[in-house]
Amino acid sequence: MMLGREFWVLTAVFLALAASGRADVVVAARTLRAQAVIGPEDVGLAEGTIPGALISLSEAIGQEARNAIYAGRVIRIDDVGPPAVIERNQIVPLLYRRGALSIQAEGRALGRGGVGDSLRAINITSRTTVTGLVAPDGTLVVFSNE
Structure with missing residues (x-):
């Protein structure tokens, strides 16, 4: 029917x-x-x-x-x-970059996101909420707090 x-x-x-x-x-x-x-x-x-x-x-x-x-x-x-490469609550690598310095940490995604999407995550170590862009490899490139 x-x-x-x-x-x-x-x-x-x-x-x-x-x-x-x-x-x-x-x-x-x-x-x-x-x-x-x-x-x-x-x-x-x-x-x-x-x-x-x-x-x-x-x-x-x-x-x-x-x-x-x-x-x-x-x-x-x-x-x-774009299809999601990060699912909600997934553990994701966080990449902080500033000039020549880059730091990698682990975070927990607060939503789903595809390549190029802006996504929020919680840094597991510091418990702070960060926002970044989803990279093709599933890394979250965190925005600078300048």
Whole structure:
């Protein structure tokens, strides 16, 4: 029963978008859970012009859904991001850099984050909360307190 409803919702959205404009936008082909990595079978193109919407399948494929995306819904830039490399409560290396000096410590992540995301963590030794950028190797590069 649910599959039939999703089909009709998707069909209605495709038709509405096709009638409203000439540019392509990316839409969800099926309902995507939050934190799901988007594959080629999960998305499609429809005609339409919607500000903030993805316009190429390559912008969505391989990205992670930041929240639930329902079948037939246009996928916007803020709906997706890089897949998380750090999970909440994970022990992560913290890297403090200032000029030629760099110090490494351990921290506990206070949230999930993908490469380039700003993320908070607690330094396990000093018990202070720090904020840094997630590096591709899962290290949190801590912002300077200048």
